Amino acid sequence: MKLNPWVRIGMCSESASRAQRSRKRMAVTGLVVFFAAIVAVVLAAPRSSSAQSAGASTTSSASPWAGSVDPALITDLVYANRILYDQGVLDGFGHVSVRDPNNPSHFLLSRSMAPALVTAKDIVEYDAQGEPVNPGSPNGYLERYIHAAMYRARPDVNSVVHSHSAAILPFGLTGTPLRAVYHMSGFLGSSGVPIFDIRDAAGQTDMLISSNKLGDALAKVLGDHTVVLMRGHGSVAVGKSIQEAVFRAVYAEVNSRIQMDAMKLGDVKYLSQEEAAMAAATVGAQIGRSWDLWKRRIGNLDAASH
Numbered sequence: 104m105k106l107n108p109w110v111r112i113g114m115c116s117e118s119a120s121r122a123q124r125s126r127k128r129m130a131v132t133g134l135v136v137f138f139a140a141i142v143a144v145v146l147a148a149p150r151s152s153s154a155q156s157a158g159a160s161t162t163s164s165a166s167p168w169a170g171s172v173d174p175a176l177i178t179d180l181v182y183a184n185r186i187l188y189d190q191g192v193l194d195g196f197g198h199v200s201v202r203d204p205n206n207p208s209h210f211l212l213s214r215s216m217a218p219a220l221v222t223a224k225d226i227v228e229y230d231a232q233g234e235p236v237n238p239g240s241p242n243g244y245l246e247r248y249i250h251a252a253m254y255r256a257r258p259d260v261n262s263v264v265h266s267h268s269a270a271i272l273p274f275g276l277t278g279t280p281l282r283a284v285y286h287m288s289g290f291l292g293s294s295g296v297p298i299f300d301i302r303d304a305a306g307q308t309d310m311l312i313s314s315n316k317l318g319d320a321l322a323k324v325l326g327d328h329t330v331v332l333m334r335g336h337g338s339v340a341v342g343k344s345i346q347e348a349v350f351r352a353v354y355a356e357v358n359s360r361i362q363m364d365a366m367k368l369g370d371v372k373y374l375s376q377e378e379a380a381m382a383a384a385t386v387g388a389q390i391g392r393s394w395d396l397w398k399r400r401i402g403n404l405d406a407a408s409h
């Protein structure tokens with residue numbers, strides 16, 4: 104009997120599909136073994152892809168001098184120190200602080216050391232008068248009274264940066280007003296950043312804000328501005344968050360460079376009051392973009408040099 108070719112094909116395809124099923128089973132078994140091996144390798148590797156998160160949580164453990172502050176806030180403050188150095192705002196000197204959200208009259212600031220080397224364990228809690236809360240705290244910055252005074256005077260301010268960055272200094276020396284020249288620094292305003300002259304407040308000094316009295320005099324000149332220049336010394340930038348204060352410190356410096364370059368070329372057309380206010384509102388809502396980038400440049404806090 105002659106087999107119908109379609110039946111033959113059917114028989115062949117039936118045995119073929121049996122073989123295929125068997126191969127499929129083998130392949131699936133092989134894949135399971137393969138992935139199990141990968142999982143085993145990943146779990147066994149001590150510091151592979153999971154190293155970053157593990158490292159970050161180690162670094163963000165609370166400082167012995169900073170009470171029960173959220174470790175995430177301490178981590179942000181450590182990043183702020185490193186970022187301000189990386190962006191050329193701070194060098195071996197200068198400092199950045201944050202208000203304690205649990206106790207708004209207190210603030211957190213590194214012990215006296217170079218900002219680029221600060222770790223979570225160096226953060227110290229200070230009271231409203233700029234004195235350490237915990238007995239035995241390490242030595243603090245001589246100018247911690249700058250921070251204490253700003254927090255006393257400005258309830259809206261939650262972070263303060265004090266720096267001696269070079270480009271902004273000439274505007275405190277010459278009486279040429281520092282003003283917003285582009286959208287990124289609209290927060291500087293159009294009327295000129297105020298200048299504090301310590302000689303007016305206290306006569307002949309070492310130029311440092313080393314007391315609450317001098318801190319209060321500086322805060323008075325800051326008024327409701329975002330930045331104040333300190334004649335022959337540096338500047339202070341304030342913000343409602345660490346990210347905002349860092350952003351303002353960085354862009355006050357950049358604005359100073361641009362304004363100086365523009366003044367060499369000719370008459371400068373500054374932002375108007377309206378332009379400065381609108382640009383500050385729009386750009387101010389997007390500062391997270393810079394913060395994320397600047398943090399990426401620092402990388403893992405444990406891996407950074409300290």
Ligand code: MN
Binds near residue numbers: 267
């Ligand atoms: Mn200083």
